Amino acid sequence: xxxxxxxxxxxxxxxxxxxxxxxxxxxxxxxxxxxxxxxxxxxxxxxxxxxxxxxxxxxxxxxxxxxxxxxxxxxxxxxxxxxxxxxxxxxxxxxxxxxxxxxxxxxxxxxxxxxxxxxxxxxxxxxxxxxxxxxxxxxxxxxxxxxxxxxxxxxxxxxxxxxxxxxxxxxxxxxxxxxxxxxxxxxxxxxxxxxxxxxxxxxxxxxxxxxxxxxxxxxxxxxxxxxxxxxxxxxxxxxxxxxxxxxxxxxxxxxxxxxxxxxxxxxxxxxxxxxxxxxxxxxxxxxxxxxxxxxxxxxxxxxxxxxxxxxxxxxxxxxxxxxxxxxxxxxxxxxxxxxxxxxxxxxxxxxxxxxxxxxxxxxxxxxxxxxxxxxxxxxxxxxxxxxxxxxxxxxxxxxxxxxxxxxxxxxxxxxxxxxxxxxxxxxxxxxxxxxxxxxxxxxxxxxxxxxxxxxxxxxxxxxxxxxxxxxxxxxxxxxxxxxxxxxxxxxxxxxxxxxxxxxxxxxxxxxxxxxxxxxxxxxxxxxxxxxxxxxxxxxxxxxxxxxxxxxxxxxxxxxxxxxxxxxxxxxxx
Amino acid sequence: xxxxxxxxxxxxxxxxxxxxxxxxxxxxxxxxxxxxxxxxxxxxxxxxxxxxxxxxxxxxxxxxxxxxxxxxxxxxxxxxxxxxxxxxxxxxxxxxxxxxxxxxxxxxxxxxxxxxxxxxxxxxxxxxxxxxxxxxxxxxxxxxxxxxxxxxxxxxxxxxxxxxxxxxxxxxxxxxxxxxxxxxxxxxxxxxxxxxxxxxxxxxxxx
Numbered sequence: 001x002x003x004x005x006x007x008x009x010x011x012x013x014x015x016x017x018x019x020x021x022x023x024x025x026x027x028x029x030x031x032x033x034x035x036x037x038x039x040x041x042x043x044x045x046x047x048x049x050x051x052x053x054x055x056x057x058x059x060x061x062x063x064x065x066x067x068x069x070x071x072x073x074x075x076x077x078x079x080x081x082x083x084x085x086x087x088x089x090x091x092x093x094x095x096x097x098x099x100x101x102x103x104x105x106x107x108x109x110x111x112x113x114x115x116x117x118x119x120x121x122x123x124x125x126x127x128x129x130x131x132x133x134x135x136x137x138x139x140x141x142x143x144x145x146x147x148x149x150x151x152x153x154x155x156x157x158x159x160x161x162x163x164x165x166x167x168x169x170x171x172x173x174x175x176x177x178x179x180x181x182x183x184x185x186x187x188x189x190x191x192x193x194x195x196x197x198x199x200x201x202x203x204x205x206x207x208x209x210x211x212x213x214x215x216x217x218x219x220x221x222x223x224x225x226x227x228x229x230x231x232x233x234x235x236x237x238x239x240x241x242x243x244x245x246x247x248x249x250x251x252x253x254x255x256x257x258x259x260x261x262x263x264x265x266x267x268x269x270x271x272x273x274x275x276x277x278x279x280x281x282x283x284x285x286x287x288x289x290x291x292x293x294x295x296x297x298x299x300x301x302x303x304x305x306x307x308x309x310x311x312x313x314x315x316x317x318x319x320x321x322x323x324x325x326x327x328x329x330x331x332x333x334x335x336x337x338x339x340x341x342x343x344x345x346x347x348x349x350x351x352x353x354x355x356x357x358x359x360x361x362x363x364x365x366x367x368x369x370x371x372x373x374x375x376x377x378x379x380x381x382x383x384x385x386x387x388x389x390x391x392x393x394x395x396x397x398x399x400x401x402x403x404x405x406x407x408x409x410x411x412x413x414x415x416x417x418x419x420x421x422x423x424x425x426x427x428x429x430x431x432x433x434x435x436x437x438x439x440x441x442x443x444x445x446x447x448x449x450x451x452x453x454x455x456x457x458x459x460x461x462x463x464x465x466x467x468x469x470x471x472x473x474x475x476x477x478x479x480x481x482x483x484x485x486x487x488x489x490x491x492x493x494x495x496x497x498x499x500x501x502x503x504x505x506x507x508x509x510x511x512x513x514x515x516x517x518x519x520x521x522x523x524x525x526x527x528x529x530x531x532x533x534x535x536x537x538x539x540x541x542x543x544x545x546x547x548x549x550x551x552x553x554x555x556x557x558x559x560x561x562x563x564x565x566x567x568x569x570x571x572x573x
Numbered sequence: 574x575x576x577x578x579x580x581x582x583x584x585x586x587x588x589x590x591x592x593x594x595x596x597x598x599x600x601x602x603x604x605x606x607x608x609x610x611x612x613x614x615x616x617x618x619x620x621x622x623x624x625x626x627x628x629x630x631x632x633x634x635x636x637x638x639x640x641x642x643x644x645x646x647x648x649x650x651x652x653x654x655x656x657x658x659x660x661x662x663x664x665x666x667x668x669x670x671x672x673x674x675x676x677x678x679x680x681x682x683x684x685x686x687x688x689x690x691x692x693x694x695x696x697x698x699x700x701x702x703x704x705x706x707x708x709x710x711x712x713x714x715x716x717x718x719x720x721x722x723x724x725x726x727x728x729x730x731x732x733x734x735x736x737x738x739x740x741x742x743x744x745x746x747x748x749x750x751x752x753x754x755x756x757x758x759x760x761x762x763x764x765x766x767x768x769x770x771x772x773x774x775x776x777x778x779x780x
Binding site for chain 2: 004007008011049052053054055065068069072073076077080123125126134135136138139142143175178179182186187190191194195198199200201202203204205206207209210212213214215216217218220221222223224226228229230233244245246249250251252255256257258260261313314315316317320321322323324325326327328329330331332333334335336337339340341356357358359361362363364365368455456457458459460463464480481482563566567571572573
């Protein structure tokens with residue numbers, strides 16, 4: 001580890017801290033005020049889209065109507081992307097004449113992008129036409145991000161609204177939240193930042209691939225495409241699906257340390273800012289900062305060991321005449337080095353982004369444990385846009401419940417009593433996640449069609465499979481990419497895991513919103529457990545880590561942890 | 574339900590056109606207007622005007638008179654820019670150990686005058702397989718071989734290396750680095766093109 005590495009990590013965190021408040025206030029105005037920001041410019045666009053879509057912005061939805069809208073919209077958009085992939089050979093913007101995407105891969109990819117996962121079982125530059133990339137995939141980067149943010153805002157409304165007994169128990173309007181998010185938040189940032197990225201070398205064109213003869217006389221073909229426009233929303237919407245197979249390690253997606261820094265800030269920005277938006281909605285900014293503090297603490301608990309272990313070098317090269325002062329460079333780019341690779345790996349798995357600038361599969365055992373564990377803490381360390389906030393709020397209810405049990409009082413949060421129904425829904429949310437991960441992982445390690453896809457033997461093979469289902473359920477999309485996941489078994493099972501990890505978790509979250517929104521608010525008393533201070537932040541972190549550790553420690557012990565000790569002993573497989 | 578379905582269908586169409594078609598076309602239009610060289614791949618030409626690569630994409634070099642890049646896992650022969658990929662070999666992989674050992678032996682044979690241990694990037698593949706850079710240490714390590722092959726004093730090669738080296742961005746971000754293609758082009762401009770040598774297992778010249 002070097003001083004410069006830590007300076008970069010702290011600088012990144014300070015920029016996130018600086019962005020949180022202004023972006024948080026901006027999003028509060030977009031979602032919760034009668035008058036949105038810059039009405040002269042955005043107002044006509046917003047109203048025009050409502051007219052085209054047939055949306056009445058004054059209409060309010062109950063939690064069931066809201067949920068139905070989310071599910072319907074997601075189902076239809078999934079089918080459209082599937083159709084675009086299957087028909088790409090007959091559609092425009094396919095200069096490389098790619099064939100239709102095979103059915104299992106097309107399903108997997110459509111599920112992947114609909115659920116904001118962006119797992120890539122395909123290799124972009126040799127599979128997807130430009131139209132499929134733009135209209136099939138990058139489109140989902142916008143709408144799945146907007147849908148996630150909408151759900152988070154809806155849950156926050158359920159927790160924070162003070163309704164009178166005769167008010168309708170509504171939590172907003174999904175269509176309005178979706179459209180406002182796209183028009184006011186996502187597009188206005190994406191267009192200028194995409195141009196900044198182009199100025200640094202990220203490509204943006206519709207040209208056929210470039211054939212050339214290298215300086216030494218060999219043939220090389222350069223893949224082209226509209227990359228910058230996709231790159232920016234891929235990070236800003238914590239989607240993570242790269243234009244190219246190598247994702248943000250590819251120099252055309254991430255050419256230098258400056259673009260790398262911008263992209264990392266984009267990944268954290270919305271999720272961090274939503275904690276501030278939430279504080280505004282709760283009429284107590286400290287409620288938001290308590291969530292931010294809990295997330296920030298877990299971020300540092302992850303980045304420190306990741307950076308440390310990657311700095312120690314690759315175990316298989318200990319004893320060779322190799323100078324490993326630069327750290328473990330297998331699967332890492334020179335321009336990023338170990339510090340920016342470990343930082344990115346932490347950032348991309350804290351959130352459900354899943355874009356990578358280094359290959360996690362080649363990390364040291366404990367360096368690679370960090371991204372895996374981050375995902376298994378169910379993506380609440382800032383988390384995906386929206387999904388991070390609603391996931392963390394579910395853990396908040398659990399933490400309040402546990403605190404209530406300890407002092408023997410009915411738990412309450414923001415003045416609302418947390419009762420059996422909410423806790424059952426929260427437990428459902430928490431249990432679905434490990435269930436699908438461990439179930440499918442166990443299936444894959446005993447089935448011949450599961451283990452035949454492995455690229456690494458020994459405990460690392462288990463880590464590859466465990467990582468694949470963890471990222472799918474967490475809607476992350478990064479990989480221990482040695483696993484050949486483009487097989488019918490993995491395409492279908494991972495596709496299902498992604499759908500379960502998204503929608504079976506959105507439904508309980510919205511149900512909690514519906515259940516809480518109409519509850520009457522009791523004023524805080526001496527016996528109320530304060531949820532806006534450091535004590536609560538620490539309790540929250542403990543709950544998240546204990547739930548995650550109880551669930552996944554046995555599997556992790558057989559994967560990365562045992563691999564660490566074997567690597568120390570010089571064992572290879 | 575029917576109303577919700579209708580809204581869902583219309584919203585699907587509208588967002589698809591707005592964010593899936595209009596948005597990328599607007600960005601492409603502006604990018605082509607403002608930064609055409611970057612938007613089209615930062616292509617580099619030689620003195621005859623022939624495109625010989627992209628400044629940002631690594632390419633293979635086998636000739637001892639050129640600085641050689643890292644091993645690459647992109648495509649079967651390496652540096653295939655239609656097939657970006659890392660090796661994804663894990664930290665207890667026997668394959669990785671064997672590959673590193675072989676590369677190490679070859680490097681030591683080809684670089685008898687090289688100083689000290691082999692810098693780690695020269696025996697590890699990058700994440701993209703298209704890494705265009707080397708660390709300054711990995712370049713310095715190769716100077717004796719390049720100087721010998723070109724029959725030029727090492728100090729003069731070092732001067733070219735120094736001229737094309739890049740520091741950290743804004744003094745803080747990333748790592749110091751040298752772009753291998755830019756460096757080799759600069760060498761050719763200064764000292765002329767080296768005589769082609771026989772290809773080594775397909776990674777070298779084919780013509």
